[in-house]
Amino acid sequence: MxxxxxxxxxxxxxxxxxxxxxxxxxxxxxxxxNDVARGLASKKTTTVGVIIPNVTNSYFAALARGIDDIAEMYQYNIILTNSDGDEQKEVKALNTLYSKQVDGIIFMGNELSAPVRDEFKAERIPVVLAGSVDPQNDFPNVNIDYRQAVSSQVNQLLDNGNQRVAFVAGKLTRSINQDFRIPGYQAALQAHQISFDEQLLFEAADYDEGYELCEQLLSHQATAAMVSNDEAAAGIMNGMNDRGVQVPEQFEVATSDNTKLTEMTRPTLSTITQPLYDVGAVAMRLLTKLMDNDEIEQKQVLLPFGMKQRGSTKGA
The missing domain is CATH 1.10.260.40 (lambda repressor-like DNA-binding domains)
Structure with a gap:
Protein backbone atom coordinates (compact mmCIF):
# COMPACT_ATOMS: atom_id res chain seq x y z
CA MET A 1 0.00 0.00 0.00
CA ASN A 34 -10.24 8.75 -3.57
CA ASP A 35 -9.96 12.43 -2.70
CA VAL A 36 -12.59 12.12 0.04
CA ALA A 37 -10.64 9.39 1.81
CA ARG A 38 -7.42 11.28 1.26
CA GLY A 39 -8.97 14.39 2.80
CA LEU A 40 -10.17 12.47 5.85
CA ALA A 41 -6.69 11.07 6.39
CA SER A 42 -4.81 14.33 5.90
CA LYS A 43 -7.56 16.66 7.18
CA LYS A 44 -6.98 18.68 4.01
CA THR A 45 -9.01 18.31 0.83
CA THR A 46 -6.94 20.71 -1.34
CA THR A 47 -10.29 22.09 -2.47
CA VAL A 48 -11.35 25.74 -2.43
CA GLY A 49 -14.91 27.02 -2.70
CA VAL A 50 -15.58 30.09 -4.85
CA ILE A 51 -18.89 31.95 -4.58
CA ILE A 52 -19.67 34.16 -7.56
CA PRO A 53 -22.80 36.34 -8.04
CA ASN A 54 -23.14 35.82 -11.78
CA VAL A 55 -21.03 33.40 -13.81
CA THR A 56 -22.13 35.09 -17.06
CA ASN A 57 -20.89 38.53 -15.99
CA SER A 58 -17.55 39.36 -17.67
CA TYR A 59 -16.30 41.18 -14.56
CA PHE A 60 -16.62 38.17 -12.27
CA ALA A 61 -15.54 35.75 -15.00
CA ALA A 62 -12.20 37.59 -15.29
CA LEU A 63 -11.70 37.38 -11.52
CA ALA A 64 -12.54 33.66 -11.56
CA ARG A 65 -9.94 33.02 -14.26
CA GLY A 66 -7.24 34.56 -12.08
CA ILE A 67 -8.37 32.46 -9.12
CA ASP A 68 -8.37 29.24 -11.12
CA ASP A 69 -4.90 29.75 -12.61
CA ILE A 70 -3.26 30.33 -9.22
CA ALA A 71 -5.24 27.47 -7.67
CA GLU A 72 -3.89 25.14 -10.34
CA MET A 73 -0.37 26.40 -9.72
CA TYR A 74 -0.67 25.48 -6.04
CA GLN A 75 -2.50 22.21 -6.82
CA TYR A 76 -5.87 23.22 -5.42
CA ASN A 77 -9.18 22.26 -6.98
CA ILE A 78 -12.00 24.79 -7.37
CA ILE A 79 -15.69 24.30 -6.63
CA LEU A 80 -17.53 27.22 -8.24
CA THR A 81 -21.02 28.15 -7.07
CA ASN A 82 -23.36 30.79 -8.50
CA SER A 83 -25.33 32.83 -5.95
CA ASP A 84 -27.17 35.36 -8.15
CA GLY A 85 -26.16 37.90 -5.50
CA ASP A 86 -28.98 36.55 -3.32
CA GLU A 87 -28.33 36.45 0.43
CA GLN A 88 -30.20 33.17 1.00
CA LYS A 89 -28.45 31.50 -1.93
CA GLU A 90 -25.10 32.66 -0.60
CA VAL A 91 -25.77 31.08 2.80
CA LYS A 92 -26.97 27.88 1.12
CA ALA A 93 -23.88 27.80 -1.10
CA LEU A 94 -21.64 28.25 1.93
CA ASN A 95 -23.26 25.35 3.77
CA THR A 96 -22.86 23.16 0.70
CA LEU A 97 -19.17 24.06 0.44
CA TYR A 98 -18.64 23.47 4.17
CA SER A 99 -20.22 20.03 3.84
CA LYS A 100 -17.64 19.23 1.19
CA GLN A 101 -14.88 20.09 3.66
CA VAL A 102 -13.29 22.82 1.54
CA ASP A 103 -10.05 24.21 2.91
CA GLY A 104 -10.92 27.84 2.16
CA ILE A 105 -13.44 30.20 0.58
CA ILE A 106 -13.12 33.03 -1.93
CA PHE A 107 -16.20 35.21 -1.89
CA MET A 108 -17.20 37.48 -4.74
CA GLY A 109 -20.42 39.31 -4.01
CA ASN A 110 -22.15 42.63 -4.36
CA GLU A 111 -22.55 42.90 -0.61
CA LEU A 112 -21.29 41.06 2.46
CA SER A 113 -24.57 40.56 4.33
CA ALA A 114 -24.85 39.96 8.09
CA PRO A 115 -25.93 36.27 7.71
CA VAL A 116 -23.00 35.54 5.38
CA ARG A 117 -20.61 37.35 7.73
CA ASP A 118 -21.92 35.26 10.64
CA GLU A 119 -21.45 32.03 8.64
CA PHE A 120 -17.84 32.97 7.90
CA LYS A 121 -17.11 33.63 11.56
CA ALA A 122 -18.85 30.50 12.81
CA GLU A 123 -17.01 28.08 10.53
CA ARG A 124 -13.53 29.51 11.06
CA ILE A 125 -11.93 28.42 7.83
CA PRO A 126 -9.91 30.96 5.82
CA VAL A 127 -11.95 33.43 3.76
CA VAL A 128 -10.76 36.02 1.25
CA LEU A 129 -12.99 38.56 -0.50
CA ALA A 130 -12.21 39.31 -4.15
CA GLY A 131 -13.65 42.49 -5.65
CA SER A 132 -15.90 42.79 -2.59
CA VAL A 133 -15.43 45.39 0.13
CA ASP A 134 -15.58 44.84 3.88
CA PRO A 135 -15.99 48.15 5.75
CA GLN A 136 -15.61 46.30 9.07
CA ASN A 137 -12.30 44.81 7.89
CA ASP A 138 -13.13 41.40 9.36
CA PHE A 139 -11.79 39.46 6.40
CA PRO A 140 -8.83 39.81 4.03
CA ASN A 141 -9.87 41.36 0.72
CA VAL A 142 -8.42 42.39 -2.63
CA ASN A 143 -9.81 45.42 -4.48
CA ILE A 144 -8.88 48.72 -6.07
CA ASP A 145 -9.40 52.11 -4.42
CA TYR A 146 -12.99 52.57 -5.60
CA ARG A 147 -13.31 55.99 -4.02
CA GLN A 148 -10.29 57.40 -5.79
CA ALA A 149 -11.11 55.65 -9.07
CA VAL A 150 -14.61 57.14 -9.28
CA SER A 151 -13.31 60.54 -8.21
CA SER A 152 -10.70 60.49 -10.98
CA GLN A 153 -13.23 59.53 -13.67
CA VAL A 154 -15.84 62.07 -12.53
CA ASN A 155 -13.14 64.75 -12.45
CA GLN A 156 -12.52 64.12 -16.14
CA LEU A 157 -16.22 64.41 -16.96
CA LEU A 158 -16.36 67.70 -15.03
CA ASP A 159 -13.21 68.95 -16.74
CA ASN A 160 -15.02 68.39 -20.04
CA GLY A 161 -17.49 71.07 -19.02
CA ASN A 162 -20.34 68.95 -17.62
CA GLN A 163 -22.12 70.66 -14.72
CA ARG A 164 -24.64 67.87 -14.08
CA VAL A 165 -22.95 64.47 -13.93
CA ALA A 166 -25.14 61.56 -12.84
CA PHE A 167 -23.90 58.59 -10.81
CA VAL A 168 -25.46 55.23 -11.72
CA ALA A 169 -25.06 51.97 -9.77
CA GLY A 170 -26.93 48.72 -9.19
CA LYS A 171 -28.03 49.43 -5.62
CA LEU A 172 -27.03 52.74 -4.08
CA THR A 173 -27.34 51.36 -0.54
CA ARG A 174 -24.66 48.72 -1.05
CA SER A 175 -21.50 49.39 0.91
CA ILE A 176 -19.26 49.62 -2.16
CA ASN A 177 -21.44 52.48 -3.43
CA GLN A 178 -22.49 54.15 -0.19
CA ASP A 179 -19.09 54.03 1.50
CA PHE A 180 -16.68 54.28 -1.43
CA ARG A 181 -17.99 55.23 -4.88
CA ILE A 182 -20.48 57.93 -3.90
CA PRO A 183 -17.96 59.66 -1.58
CA GLY A 184 -15.54 59.63 -4.54
CA TYR A 185 -18.22 61.16 -6.74
CA GLN A 186 -18.92 63.82 -4.10
CA ALA A 187 -15.21 64.59 -3.71
CA ALA A 188 -14.91 65.35 -7.43
CA LEU A 189 -17.95 67.64 -7.29
CA GLN A 190 -16.52 69.45 -4.29
CA ALA A 191 -13.17 69.91 -6.05
CA HIS A 192 -15.04 71.65 -8.89
CA GLN A 193 -17.20 73.65 -6.46
CA ILE A 194 -20.39 72.00 -7.69
CA SER A 195 -23.15 71.24 -5.18
CA PHE A 196 -24.10 67.62 -4.64
CA ASP A 197 -27.61 66.88 -5.97
CA GLU A 198 -29.08 63.62 -4.63
CA GLN A 199 -31.50 63.59 -7.57
CA LEU A 200 -28.56 62.73 -9.83
CA LEU A 201 -28.07 59.36 -8.11
CA PHE A 202 -29.73 56.55 -10.07
CA GLU A 203 -30.00 52.76 -9.96
CA ALA A 204 -29.44 50.47 -12.97
CA ALA A 205 -27.91 47.00 -12.68
CA ASP A 206 -27.94 45.72 -16.28
CA TYR A 207 -28.34 46.66 -19.94
CA ASP A 208 -32.15 46.88 -19.93
CA GLU A 209 -32.28 49.00 -16.79
CA GLY A 210 -29.62 51.31 -18.22
CA TYR A 211 -31.55 51.66 -21.48
CA GLU A 212 -34.78 52.52 -19.64
CA LEU A 213 -32.98 55.00 -17.37
CA CYS A 214 -32.29 57.45 -20.21
CA GLU A 215 -35.61 59.29 -19.85
CA GLN A 216 -34.90 60.03 -16.19
CA LEU A 217 -31.35 61.17 -16.93
CA LEU A 218 -32.59 63.61 -19.56
CA SER A 219 -35.49 64.84 -17.43
CA HIS A 220 -32.99 65.73 -14.68
CA GLN A 221 -30.87 67.59 -17.24
CA ALA A 222 -27.82 65.37 -16.79
CA THR A 223 -25.23 65.72 -19.55
CA ALA A 224 -22.95 62.87 -18.45
CA ALA A 225 -23.08 59.68 -16.38
CA MET A 226 -20.54 57.81 -14.29
CA VAL A 227 -21.75 54.19 -14.31
CA SER A 228 -20.58 51.36 -12.04
CA ASN A 229 -21.48 48.54 -14.46
CA ASP A 230 -20.41 48.09 -18.09
CA GLU A 231 -23.71 46.53 -19.17
CA ALA A 232 -25.74 49.39 -17.71
CA ALA A 233 -23.36 51.88 -19.36
CA ALA A 234 -23.88 50.21 -22.75
CA GLY A 235 -27.64 50.39 -22.18
CA ILE A 236 -27.50 54.10 -21.38
CA MET A 237 -25.35 54.85 -24.42
CA ASN A 238 -27.60 52.91 -26.83
CA GLY A 239 -30.68 54.41 -25.22
CA MET A 240 -29.36 57.91 -25.75
CA ASN A 241 -28.46 57.22 -29.38
CA ASP A 242 -31.91 55.72 -30.04
CA ARG A 243 -33.48 58.89 -28.62
CA GLY A 244 -31.44 61.07 -30.95
CA VAL A 245 -29.00 62.18 -28.26
CA GLN A 246 -25.48 61.93 -29.66
CA VAL A 247 -22.72 60.34 -27.56
CA PRO A 248 -20.36 61.97 -26.66
CA GLU A 249 -21.28 65.31 -28.25
CA GLN A 250 -24.52 65.74 -26.26
CA PHE A 251 -24.13 63.15 -23.51
CA GLU A 252 -20.97 61.51 -22.13
CA VAL A 253 -20.82 58.03 -20.62
CA ALA A 254 -18.00 56.58 -18.50
CA THR A 255 -17.99 53.16 -16.87
CA SER A 256 -16.01 51.18 -14.31
CA ASP A 257 -14.97 47.63 -15.19
CA ASN A 258 -13.19 47.66 -18.58
CA THR A 259 -14.62 44.30 -19.59
CA LYS A 260 -14.56 43.24 -23.27
CA LEU A 261 -17.96 44.88 -23.68
CA THR A 262 -16.37 48.33 -23.46
CA GLU A 263 -14.48 47.68 -26.71
CA MET A 264 -17.43 46.06 -28.50
CA THR A 265 -19.78 49.05 -28.28
CA ARG A 266 -19.86 51.91 -30.79
CA PRO A 267 -18.57 54.28 -29.74
CA THR A 268 -16.28 52.37 -27.43
CA LEU A 269 -16.73 53.12 -23.72
CA SER A 270 -14.36 55.22 -21.64
CA THR A 271 -13.68 53.35 -18.42
CA ILE A 272 -11.77 52.91 -15.21
CA THR A 273 -9.34 50.05 -15.83
CA GLN A 274 -9.13 47.39 -13.17
CA PRO A 275 -6.62 44.51 -13.07
CA LEU A 276 -9.48 42.00 -12.83
CA TYR A 277 -7.38 38.90 -13.46
CA ASP A 278 -4.84 40.09 -10.88
CA VAL A 279 -7.55 40.73 -8.27
CA GLY A 280 -8.57 37.07 -8.55
CA ALA A 281 -4.99 35.81 -8.69
CA VAL A 282 -3.84 37.82 -5.66
CA ALA A 283 -6.94 36.74 -3.71
CA MET A 284 -6.14 33.08 -4.37
CA ARG A 285 -2.49 33.53 -3.44
CA LEU A 286 -3.55 35.26 -0.23
CA LEU A 287 -5.86 32.35 0.54
CA THR A 288 -3.08 29.80 0.04
CA LYS A 289 -1.02 31.63 2.65
CA LEU A 290 -3.92 31.62 5.11
CA MET A 291 -4.56 27.91 4.52
CA ASP A 292 -0.87 27.21 5.20
CA ASN A 293 -1.04 29.35 8.37
CA ASP A 294 1.54 31.75 6.94
CA GLU A 295 1.73 35.27 8.28
CA ILE A 296 0.24 37.88 5.95
CA GLU A 297 1.52 41.45 5.83
CA GLN A 298 -1.80 43.18 5.13
CA LYS A 299 -5.45 42.15 5.17
CA GLN A 300 -6.59 44.82 2.72
CA VAL A 301 -4.80 44.72 -0.64
CA LEU A 302 -5.43 47.61 -3.05
CA LEU A 303 -4.20 47.04 -6.59
CA PRO A 304 -3.55 49.96 -8.95
CA PHE A 305 -6.25 51.19 -11.32
CA GLY A 306 -6.01 53.27 -14.48
CA MET A 307 -8.17 55.31 -16.86
CA LYS A 308 -8.96 54.54 -20.48
CA GLN A 309 -10.49 57.37 -22.49
CA ARG A 310 -12.41 56.12 -25.51
CA GLY A 311 -15.17 57.31 -27.81
CA SER A 312 -17.97 57.77 -25.26
CA THR A 313 -16.32 60.85 -23.73
CA LYS A 314 -14.97 64.04 -25.25
CA GLY A 315 -11.29 64.48 -25.92
CA ALA A 316 -10.57 60.77 -26.26
Missing amino acids: ATVSRVVNHNHNVKPATEKKVMEVVKRLNYRP
Missing part, protein backbone atom coordinates in the same frame (compact mmCIF):
# COMPACT_ATOMS: atom_id res chain seq x y z
CA ALA A 2 2.80 2.40 0.87
CA THR A 3 4.49 1.82 -2.48
CA VAL A 4 1.27 2.39 -4.42
CA SER A 5 0.64 5.57 -2.40
CA ARG A 6 4.08 6.91 -3.24
CA VAL A 7 3.57 6.23 -6.96
CA VAL A 8 0.09 7.78 -7.30
CA ASN A 9 1.15 10.80 -5.24
CA HIS A 10 4.16 11.35 -7.52
CA ASN A 11 6.73 10.64 -4.84
CA HIS A 12 9.81 9.77 -6.86
CA ASN A 13 11.41 7.75 -4.08
CA VAL A 14 10.42 4.57 -5.94
CA LYS A 15 12.50 2.48 -8.32
CA PRO A 16 11.55 3.08 -11.97
CA ALA A 17 10.81 -0.60 -12.55
CA THR A 18 8.48 -0.73 -9.53
CA GLU A 19 6.76 2.50 -10.58
CA LYS A 20 6.18 1.05 -14.05
CA LYS A 21 4.58 -2.09 -12.59
CA VAL A 22 2.28 -0.08 -10.34
CA MET A 23 1.19 2.24 -13.17
CA GLU A 24 0.41 -0.76 -15.40
CA VAL A 25 -1.94 -2.12 -12.75
CA VAL A 26 -3.43 1.33 -12.13
CA LYS A 27 -4.21 1.62 -15.83
CA ARG A 28 -5.61 -1.92 -16.12
CA LEU A 29 -7.92 -1.45 -13.11
CA ASN A 30 -8.82 2.13 -14.10
CA TYR A 31 -7.93 3.13 -10.55
CA ARG A 32 -8.37 6.71 -9.34
CA PRO A 33 -7.34 8.04 -5.92
